Amino acid sequence: xxxxxxxxxxxxxxxxxxxxxxxxxxxxxxxxxxxxxxxxxxxxxxxxxxxxxxxxxxxxxxxxxxxxxxxxxxxxxxxxxxxxxxxxxxxxxxxxxxxxxxxxxxxxxxxxxxxxxxxxxxxxxxxxxxxxxxxxxxxxxxxxxxxxxxxxxxxxxxxxxxxxxxxxxxxxxxxxxxxxxxxxxxxxxxxxxxxxxxxxxxxxxxxxxxxxxxxxxxxxxxxxxxxxxxxxxxxxxxxxxxxxxxxxxxxxxxxxxxxxxxxxxxxxxxxxxxxxxxxxxxxxxxxxxxxxxxxxxxxxxxxxxxxxxxxxxxxxxxxxxxxxxxxxxxxxxxxxxxxxxxxxxxxxxxxxxxxxxxxxxxxxxxxxxxxxxxxxxxxxxxxxxxxxxxxxxxxxxxxxxxxxxxxxxxxxxx
Numbered sequence: 001x002x003x004x005x006x007x008x009x010x011x012x013x014x015x016x017x018x019x020x021x022x023x024x025x026x027x028x029x030x031x032x033x034x035x036x037x038x039x040x041x042x043x044x045x046x047x048x049x050x051x052x053x054x055x056x057x058x059x060x061x062x063x064x065x066x067x068x069x070x071x072x073x074x075x076x077x078x079x080x081x082x083x084x085x086x087x088x089x090x091x092x093x094x095x096x097x098x099x100x101x102x103x104x105x106x107x108x109x110x111x112x113x114x115x116x117x118x119x120x121x122x123x124x125x126x127x128x129x130x131x132x133x134x135x136x137x138x139x140x141x142x143x144x145x146x147x148x149x150x151x152x153x154x155x156x157x158x159x160x161x162x163x164x165x166x167x168x169x170x171x172x173x174x175x176x177x178x179x180x181x182x183x184x185x186x187x188x189x190x191x192x193x194x195x196x197x198x199x200x201x202x203x204x205x206x207x208x209x210x211x212x213x214x215x216x217x218x219x220x221x222x223x224x225x226x227x228x229x230x231x232x233x234x235x236x237x238x239x240x241x242x243x244x245x246x247x248x249x250x251x252x253x254x255x256x257x258x259x260x261x262x263x264x265x266x267x268x269x270x271x272x273x274x275x276x277x278x279x280x281x282x283x284x285x286x287x288x289x290x291x292x293x294x295x296x297x298x299x300x301x302x303x304x305x306x307x308x309x310x311x312x313x314x315x316x317x318x319x320x321x322x323x324x325x326x327x328x329x330x331x332x333x334x335x336x337x338x339x340x341x342x343x344x345x346x347x348x349x350x351x352x353x354x355x356x357x358x359x360x361x362x363x364x365x366x367x368x369x370x371x372x373x374x375x376x377x378x379x380x381x382x383x384x385x386x387x388x389x390x391x392x393x394x395x396x397x398x399x400x401x402x403x404x405x406x407x408x409x410x411x412x413x414x
Contacts, residue, residue, distance in 0.1 A: 007307055012342075014304050015379075018297075019345050022185070023352045025192025030356045034246060040073075040143045041150035049077040049145055049208075050126035054118040055136035059089040061253065062136050063097065069134070070101045074145035080105045081136070082122045085112040115204075116220035116227040123211070123219065131209040134250060138165070138205055141249035148208035151243045159213035159240025160232070162190065162202035163248035166361060172256045177378060179254075183361075184346075184353035187246070191356075194244040198236055198290050200298060204228030206250040213240045224278075225393075226271025233279045237288055249360060265385035272298055273386075273393035305386035308379065 051069060055062055062081075069079060083091045083106060094106050107122050119133060130152050134140060144163065151161045164187065167179040193199045207228065214220075217234040224230040236242060255261040276299060282288040283295075 004311075007311060011304065011308050011311055014300065016341065016345055019349050022188040022192050023349055025195050026188035026352060026356060029191035029195055034356070034359070037247065040146050043146060043149060043153060045153070046074065046076045047130060047149065047153075048128040049074065049130045049132055049149065050128035050211075051077055051079045051132045051134065051145075052119055052122050052126065053079065053081040053134055053136050054084055054115045054122075055081055055086065055090055055094075056084040056112065057086045057088045057090060058136040059086075059093060062090055063093050065134075065136055065138055065140075066094075066097055066101075066104070068139040070097075070104060071142075072140055072145055073142040074149070077132075077145060078103045078105065078127060080107060080122050080125050082107045082109065082118040084109050084114070084118045114222060116222045116224065119227075120219045120222070123214065126211065129211045131211050131214065132207070133204075133209065134206045135204070135252060138250040138252045139168070140206075141251070144206070144248045144250060145208075147245050147247040151245060152208070152210060155241065155243070157239075157241045158243055159210050159216075159235040159238075160202050161208040161243045161245050161248060162199060162232075163206035163208070163250060164244075164246045164360065165203050165205040165250055165252045167254050168251040169253050169256065174258070174261060175254055175256050180350060180353075181378065183357050184350040187357065188349070188353060190244045191246075193294065194242075196290070196293065198294050199232060199242040199244060200294050201226070201229040201232045202242065205252050206248065208248070210240070213238075216240070224271060224274055225267050226274070229271050229275045230278065233275055233291070236291060237279065237282065237285075239287070246356075246360065261381070262385065265382055266389045269382070269386040269389035270393045270396075273302065273390050274396065276302075277394060302386055302390060305383035306390075308383045309387050312380070 053065070053069070058065075066079065066081065079101075081094050081104070083094060091108060094104075098104050098106060105125065107118075107125060109118060109121065113121075123131070130149060132145065132148060148161050148163070151158050165182060167175060167182055169175050170179055190199060190203075204226070213235055214231075217231070217238050217240075220227045221230045221234070232242060255264055276295065279291075279295070282291045
């Protein structure tokens with residue numbers, strides 16, 4: 001039973017320890033870099049920014065998204081929307097908006113080629129050195145571009161700036177939990193990783209790039225399921241700096257159906273493992289040593305997911321078939337005092353995120369109750385996604401383009 005005791009301890013203590021690390025890192029980042037920031041940065045100049053928006057079957061959201069972007073407070077930008085072989089009314093909406101906004105350009109692809117290909121084809125059309133990429137369902141904060149430009153203006157080694165996506169559909173339990181997740185988990189992780197100097201991934205929803213850096217690493221990889229994670233690692237391996245800017249906000253829609261959420265999480269998991277597989281060579285170059293902790297942490301996360309699911313299955317089988325409860329608890333971190341500690345840590349972590357995020361959303365406290373469901377529901381859901389996605393990533397044929405299907409953008413009213 002010694003092995004099971006060690007395994008059970010790892011299953012329980014690993015997320016607790018990492019949660020404490022994220023909370024401390026997030027608070028340190030906040031008090032050192034965020035707390036006294038102005039509403040918008042003081043820019044000495046306003047260089048041209050090219051905004052690239054890949055779109056595939058986005059007829060329900062593309063007009064709202066483009067309108068919010070085209071009416072941004074930044075005075076010098078162009079918008080290039082890439083219609084990636086949409087089969088709905090997306091192209092007609094884009095054409096209609098082009099008649100209204102003269103600095104809106106479009107690229108129409110007749111074959112579904114995927115997000116990375118769409119961005120690569122549109123890049124030569126961009127006249128700016130600063131490139132902003134944003135999802136076609138997202139609404140841009142009026143001052144988001146200012147904050148992105150500030151980093152490029154002050155730090156020549158910055159290759160990319162990852163933004164702060166916020167959830168705008170909160171009608172269902174799934175959406176509410178994701179709202180808490182983006183704040184109390186993803187936001188704290190990015191702050192902590194930024195303090196350590198290396199970020200696991202930019203947010204594919206909203207990110208800004210230096211065009212020279214994109215070209216330096218060979219543009220977006222078309223065979224990676226999550227091109228944003230891969231691009232982050234390529235830039236950091238070439239010693240470009242990645243910044244996290246919490247004031248660079250966009251408002252996005254998240255999946256509200258279990259099937260769509262499963263597809264999203266499985267894609268994220270597959271993309272993460274693909275990156276681990278592709279960029280293992282960082283250990284052969286001592287100059288990339290600051291990436292080692294990020295790599296090892298993600299690898300431990302994959303191992304934890306497998307350990308959690310296997311132990312949970314053993315726990316269930318022991319109860320159902322052998323009726324031996326006392327020796328089966330190692331696989332279930334929610335029993336006895338373990339569950340109480342996990343609940344307290346989750347609530348404390350969300351409390352920390354509330355302190356930090358009240359600057360960006362004063363109503364986050366209304367979601368405080370829902371965060372207690374995060375470990376109970378999402379640990380199982382995300383762990384299963386990792387278990388199913390890892391073999392796909394490891395045995396995937398290299399060079400296969402990653403294309404996309406019509407996304408789920410939340411529950412719609414009739």
